[in-house]
Amino acid sequence: MRVHLIGVSGTGMGQLAMLLRDAGHDVSGSDMSFDPPMGPALEAAGIRCLPGYKAENIDAGYDLVVVGNAIRRDNVEAVRTDELGVAKTSMSGALREHFLVGRRPLVVTGTHGKTTTSAMCAWILAQAGLEPGFFIGGLPKNFPSGASIGSTKRKLGGMGGARMGKPAPFVVEGDEYDAVYWNKQPKFFDYVGVGSDDVAILTSIEHDHIDIYPSADVYEAQFAAMIDKLPPDGLIAADARDARARKLVSSRAKSRVAFYGLDGDETGDVTPTWFGALVAPDPVTGAQPFDLYAGGSYCGRFALKVPGAHNVRNAVGAIAACAEGFGVGVATARTALAAFEGVRRRQDLLGRPGGIAVYDDFAHHPTAVDETLRALKSREPNGRLWAIFEPRSATACRSLHQNEYATAFRAADRVLFAPLGRTNIPEAERLDVDKLAREIGESAEAMPTVDAIVARITEQAAPGDTIALLSNGAFGGIHAKLLSTLASRS
Template sequence: MHLHILGICGTFMAGLALLARERGFHVSGSDANVYPPMSEQLQAAGIGVHEGYEPAALSPTPDLVVVGNALSRGNPAVEYVLAKGLPYTSGPQWLAEQILQGRWVLAVAGTHGKTTTSSLLAWILEYAGHGPGYLIGGVPRDFGVSAQLGRSPYFVVEADEYDTAFFDKRSKFVHYRPRTLVLNNLEYDHADIFPNLEAIQQQFHYLVRTVPSNGLILAPAGDNALEAVLAMGCWTPVAPIGMAKEKDCALTAAAVAEDGSRFEVWREGAYQSQVSWSLLGHHNVANGLAAIGAAHHAGVPIEQACQALERFQGVRRRLEVCGKVKGVTVYDDFAHHPTAIAKTLAGLRARVGEARLIAVLEPRSNTMKLGIHKESLAPALTLADRVLLYQPPDLAWPLAPAFHSLGAKASVFADIQAIVDNLCAHAQEGDHIVIMSNGGFGHIHQRLLKALQGGGQ
């Protein structure tokens, strides 16, 4: 059977393509934005990608077209599918019907930390010998690919609240029917499809309604937005998790190092184990604790889960070290929301101390482009010694006024090469440069490393 995936290079759809290929389908796809790491893993799997959405890519006619949620009416490929009456479905619907049926689904939802927590959870299950399937919106270094079918009933899925498709406006995660559900946190995001936080909470309520009474929901203590969701109706046991200061938690992290590199795990007031690992930040301690709790629900002893975390190698594009040249370390980070930006910089600042920390930001997400969080961006970047901002042509609001409070340490650029040149001109040994974008950012990481080496662009 031939599947053609529209939007195949998206983080979700690329993983779906790998699952379909592993299941034995012939897979092809189209996308307008082809860049690593998803383009690399598709190429490695031998999956052909047509750049652009010309209808010619749908010849020979596929048996089924899987439509990504980034596509809408007016797209040439979508219009061709509809006009020709080709069978089509959404990615989440295909996943639910072809992969998740009959499996123990462990879903990770929330505004922040989904990819890291999903990766941690899948790795714990793998380390414990369970061989889980998984579909994650990033590439865990321990696996090397973003999705696998697995060899056990367990399947870990990153459960995104974004809408399903142009013809199905429910959140993706409503399709997944998890038995174990992690709710990491909840803030307002995705302003292009949700008018307010209450609209997102409604979708989370629909997700909660799908978890069986013999399942488990793990949620952070003290998250008011999530507590409001659970108050709308919950028929499943809830295990609160939190830091030592939180009371009445099923799982607690204590004795947390300032940079988050070490912490103790306590269960219902009793010490269980300690974790010393490579990840940074208290937000990742929370992610790790959630993964431990979800794995424990699937039968993994807490001490074994902690051992797995100590061997976890991280996720691509999550404060990933791209290279170190002449004492300057360059990182790639997916952070594209003020909260994620602030927590990422806080973790790195705690690790590097007084070393210069330079933040480079591309405001690329749909919410960023709408200017919803513009008042929160400057405060999120205060821990950086320098801030370089890219003003893309399609950004409808000017960056400079929003960052006036940062004074001389903030600069706005309309050209990516100008950012590279500026970074090189002012780079000092010991600098840490964090490049933040949820897109390819004009291959700025590679261009910067090459320029630092003295190789120009």
């Protein structure tokens, strides 16, 4: 086919463009800019990159136009597509029709942990020899990119490989954000219900994306509908600790259910089938060990290079889905997870200029901030932990979680807040970072600019300290600025 993508430079759209190119299609894409890393990657993959949105970019010879979810209906290319009657779809629609149909999807959903859990699942299935395809909203360090077609051959399936002829797996991160301007529903609606035995993971449900889902009930209803779409012969692995997830899965799932959890979790009336018990981190390597139990039986000791209880939780969920859904042996999962390197922008060590560890992390929801900081404190126990936070997402910039943020930074010794990353939030709805800093106390400060943050850290950070840069965006280039300044100081 000839395929054109409008808004191709986003992570998901760019990865889809490269999948389509790998599948043998003639692919072009337009966007306002083609900045690194996606721009050069698209060009290297043979995608024709067209700067700016122009009506002449679309002609009647295209077989399909894929419209990104950041594109509005009045975009000149979207309008031209309709005028010419060219077939159009969303990113999630294209992924379903061209890569999920005929495969066995493993859809990872939930508010937290989707990217890391998806990467773990893809790596476990790959190490089990199942040659999975995958589509992940980040860059797993064990793979050259965040997306791959994988094998289209039929594979062994079922517990222990007892049944033959199953389609090869395809792991997809199931984002709950809306698909496209004419379909304001979660992307994961396009990913579940593809086959008769889909597998899903539900990590958590905590109100997010307030710009799309105005209330917690509306947000929760999307996951309820997702559970309803899973086929009876499918499987859902759900975190038993999360009360909302536990309730929805227990009351609505017509598929098989595999609950998972950690030692000490409050799980209501549910007993997790898959259970992890944390062990003290290795003081030399920083590895995070845990003991795994399945159905009450001890399955051995595991170890992760990525720290924190939340990553152990992600790992147990991934094991449950891969073992019960695809017949992967526990020993294979243990070997795979021991070699799992993590995902870029998730506790990603950028360097140690002057003996100061600088980490980059995508965390922006209060729960994710809390778990990330506690994990880094465990990994880097010496010196002070600095949390540098940019509220940037539509939810983070609002006062929805004002109270929760006040306790989310408790693991940090110093907290610096950047200005809000969005200027279009009504003043009455904005997160009040000055108030937040006052509530936290003397250890916290609201800063006027990124350069002021860099100057404060350069002035006061000492060797042995750890800096956590927390933002779901580019954070004004603070990463390179801080590394350069600290290196110059040393």
